[in-house]
Amino acid sequence: MEYQLRNDDEYSTGESEYLIEFKNITKIFKSGHIQNYALDCVNLKIKPGESISVVGESGSGKTTLGLLAVKLLTPSKGEINFEGKNIAKIRGSRLREFRLITQMVFQDPYSSLNPYNTILESVSLPLVSNKSTIEKRDGIKLTKNEIRKRVAITLDRVGLSPGESFLDIYPKKLSGGQRQRVAIARALILSPKFIVADEPTSMLDVSISAQVLNLLSQLKKEFNFSMIYISHELATSRFISDKMAVMNLGRIVEYGRSEDVTDHPRHPYSDILIKSVPEIGGFIDSNNTTKINYNVLNGGIKGCTFAHSCPKVTDKCRIERPELQDLGNEHYVACFHPL
Amino acid sequence: MKDVILSVNGLETIYRTGKKEVKALRNLYLDVKRGETLALVGESGSGKSTLGLSILRLIEPPNEISNGKIVFNDTEGDVSILDLSLPGIRKFRWKKVSMIFQSAMNVLNPIARIEDQFIDTFQAHDINGDYNERINHYLEISGLGENVRKLYPHQLSGGMKQRVSIALALCCEPDLLIADEPTTALDVVVQKEVLLELNRLKHELNLSIIFITHDLRVASSIADRIGIFYAGRIIEMGKTEDVINHPSHPYSQLLLSSIITTRTPKNSTLTTLTGSPPDLSSRITGCSFYPRCPVHDVSCLTFKEEKTEVSKEHFVECIRPGVQVNGMKIPENIRRGD
Numbered sequence: 001m002e003y004q005l006r007n008d009d010e011y012s013t014g015e016s017e018y019l020i021e022f023k024n025i026t027k028i029f030k031s032g033h034i035q036n037y038a039l040d041c042v043n044l045k046i047k048p049g050e051s052i053s054v055v056g057e058s059g060s061g062k063t064t065l066g067l068l069a070v071k072l073l074t075p076s077k078g079e080i081n082f083e084g085k086n087i088a089k090i091r092g093s094r095l096r097e098f099r100l101i102t103q104m105v106f107q108d109p110y111s112s113l114n115p116y117n118t119i120l121e122s123v124s125l126p127l128v129s130n131k132s133t134i135e136k137r138d139g140i141k142l143t144k145n146e147i148r149k150r151v152a153i154t155l156d157r158v159g160l161s162p163g164e165s166f167l168d169i170y171p172k173k174l175s176g177g178q179r180q181r182v183a184i185a186r187a188l189i190l191s192p193k194f195i196v197a198d199e200p201t202s203m204l205d206v207s208i209s210a211q212v213l214n215l216l217s218q219l220k221k222e223f224n225f226s227m228i229y230i231s232h233e234l235a236t237s238r239f240i241s242d243k244m245a246v247m248n249l250g251r252i253v254e255y256g257r258s259e260d261v262t263d264h265p266r267h268p269y270s271d272i273l274i275k276s277v278p279e280i281g282g283f284i285d286s287n288n289t290t291k292i293n294y295n296v297l298n299g300g301i302k303g304c305t306f307a308h309s310c311p312k313v314t315d316k317c318r319i320e321r322p323e324l325q326d327l328g329n330e331h332y333v334a335c336f337h338p339l
Numbered sequence: 340m341k342d343v344i345l346s347v348n349g350l351e352t353i354y355r356t357g358k359k360e361v362k363a364l365r366n367l368y369l370d371v372k373r374g375e376t377l378a379l380v381g382e383s384g385s386g387k388s389t390l391g392l393s394i395l396r397l398i399e400p401p402n403e404i405s406n407g408k409i410v411f412n413d414t415e416g417d418v419s420i421l422d423l424s425l426p427g428i429r430k431f432r433w434k435k436v437s438m439i440f441q442s443a444m445n446v447l448n449p450i451a452r453i454e455d456q457f458i459d460t461f462q463a464h465d466i467n468g469d470y471n472e473r474i475n476h477y478l479e480i481s482g483l484g485e486n487v488r489k490l491y492p493h494q495l496s497g498g499m500k501q502r503v504s505i506a507l508a509l510c511c512e513p514d515l516l517i518a519d520e521p522t523t524a525l526d527v528v529v530q531k532e533v534l535l536e537l538n539r540l541k542h543e544l545n546l547s548i549i550f551i552t553h554d555l556r557v558a559s560s561i562a563d564r565i566g567i568f569y570a571g572r573i574i575e576m577g578k579t580e581d582v583i584n585h586p587s588h589p590y591s592q593l594l595l596s597s598i599i600t601t602r603t604p605k606n607s608t609l610t611t612l613t614g615s616p617p618d619l620s621s622r623i624t625g626c627s628f629y630p631r632c633p634v635h636d637v638s639c640l641t642f643k644e645e646k647t648e649v650s651k652e653h654f655v656e657c658i659r660p661g662v663q664v665n666g667m668k669i670p671e672n673i674r675r676g677d
Binding site: 057058175176205206207208209210211213214217232233234235236238239258259262263272273274275276277278279280281282291292 | 382383497526527528529530531532534553554555556557559560579580583593594595597598599600601603605606608609610611612615
């Protein structure tokens with residue numbers, strides 16, 4: 001009861017230790033009679049300046065989680081609190097304020113930039129469409145020159161220098177890595193508190209993706225924003241993030257400091273994910289033959305989502321839902337038989 | 340039979356756009372041994388896919404293979420692929436050399452059932468006999484069940500579609516399989532399954548595989564030999580363990596050290612390659628990697644792109660073979676346990 005009260009107080013003053021907080025979030029996509037639980041009662045908290053990577057295979061709900069966090073989707077159940085305030089129902093000017101401080105970087109830099117817009121037009125769009133709000137906030141007029149200046153500075157910041165020389169060219173002149181830098185510049189131009197990066201390096205060559213990762217980790221230190229980094233690539237996720245959440249069929253099955261999760265996975269699913277990462281010279285364990293059963297319909301599973309493929313499955317796993325339990329050291333796992 | 344199944348000699352392939360001529364392959368030499376997996380690794384635009392398309396003669400005008408020879412060594416003797424007639428090359432494709440294309444998701448006909456796609460393939464390549472048995476057999480060896488026969492592509496997951504395209508590539512019993520980034524669009528778990536599957540099939544069917552990828556980690560987990568592609572040429576080639584343990588070209592060293600593994604220290608700065616590959620529509624003098632090379636000097640400009648053998652079967656195209664880039668942090672290797 002006391003706990004409840006304290007929470008209520010927090011929300012009324014709009015102050016919280018966490019920047020963003022997912023509370024029992026469920027997201028259902030309906031197609032005909034089928035209800036697909038993209039997210040099934042997910043809880044997640046992110047502190048200011050903290051970066052969390054969300055890893056899992058396609059269909060695990062990681063992108064849905066990212067889209068909910070920036071309110072491009074609304075949850076079916078549960079609430080998302082941003083700086084202590086529920087963002088489910090906000091609209092109008094408050095929604096616009098929220099959009100100013102949350103941004104997204106998409107997977108495919110070839111389709112996320114409009115080919116008919118110059119780099120200046122693409123990167124300045126967040127400034128132009130929020131012009132009056134920003135003018136009020138910063139107390140200056142956003143003239144054409146001011147916008148050009150801000151865009152050029154931001155381009156410099158993401159390693160496209162001199163920024164001036166990139167302003168008036170079209171995306172077709174840029175390589176994949178440069179395009180992704182432009183997409184990052186567009187996300188940064190409003191100095192957001194929170195960025196969702198959805199597989200920002202999966203379309204890029206290995207050497208270019210290293211550049212983008214270096215850039216993101218350097219910008220993170222410089223601007224101190226929080227980040228959700230969505231990926232199926234465990235090695236890059238571990239490198240870029242403080243915490244890691246492993247998702248399987250709409251649920252978070254393991255959560256902890258990223259090096260703890262990758263070096264000592266406790267959930268059988270995380271273990272399989274990590275053993276599938278190719279390393280230089282071969283797979284860590286090519287004898288591990290646990291096959292994942294992909295024929296599981298995600299329609300509100302009663303027991304554990306991984307019960308169909310788990311080598312350690314028992315009857316309990318099929319009936320009862322395992323909740324995230326604390327293993328100490330900020331490491332949580334949702335499994336009755338952790339490794 | 341010779342132990343070399345395919346040899347490429349002095350191959351040049353040109354792409355034409357407007358007035359520009361892009362030399363995608365520049366005087367390329369390559370031997371593929373019988374029963375080996377040869378991985379070709381390089382950045383996008385380095386010409387590795389073009390090589391695959393050239394071997395199957397899928398380069399269409401105005402683009403052309405302007406020079407060179409591709410010889411396929413068969414039980415019936417040598418076949419010069421570039422000299423085959425049009426009916427000849429159609430018979431050659433798929434029965435001798437087949438290919439898994441980059442976007443396996445899109446190679447399947449969306450309005451045909453899986454079994455019909457097999458029947459189409461058999462009919463196009465004059466294969467007679469019991470189709471039913473053949474289809475079941477190839478679905479089975481690719482790790483799929485008979486139940487997918489009646490399904491349409493949209494009813495399959497990405498991994499299953501990839502397996503279907505592997506089965507389609509194998510169903511005419513080729514001797515050489517060209518796999519062009521077959522796992523790039525797949526999740527890690529499925530990627531590992533497909534890679535192990537390919538490896539198993541190689542032994543089972545006595546296949547030779549050319550495996551095209553941009554990921555050195557994937558290449559080193561599956562290949563017997565690795566060739567590093569840069570600007571339309573293979574700049575380093577050797578046994579997998581030699582290339583990853585003793586990379587001799589500065590480009591290979593940079594490529595290896597930019598890889599992130601689950602042991603890369605956090606908060607470190609990753610080594611990166613700066614700059615971009617040369618414009619292949621203009622003439623390249625000297626070493627093609629010169630502008631991006633951290634250890635270049637004036638002599639590189641007069642380099643004639645010749646091969647040097649640094650150790651047995653380990654070749655490198657560098658004027659100072661084995662030169663070490665300073666401060667390289669080549670990730671700790673896991674020895675290959677066969």
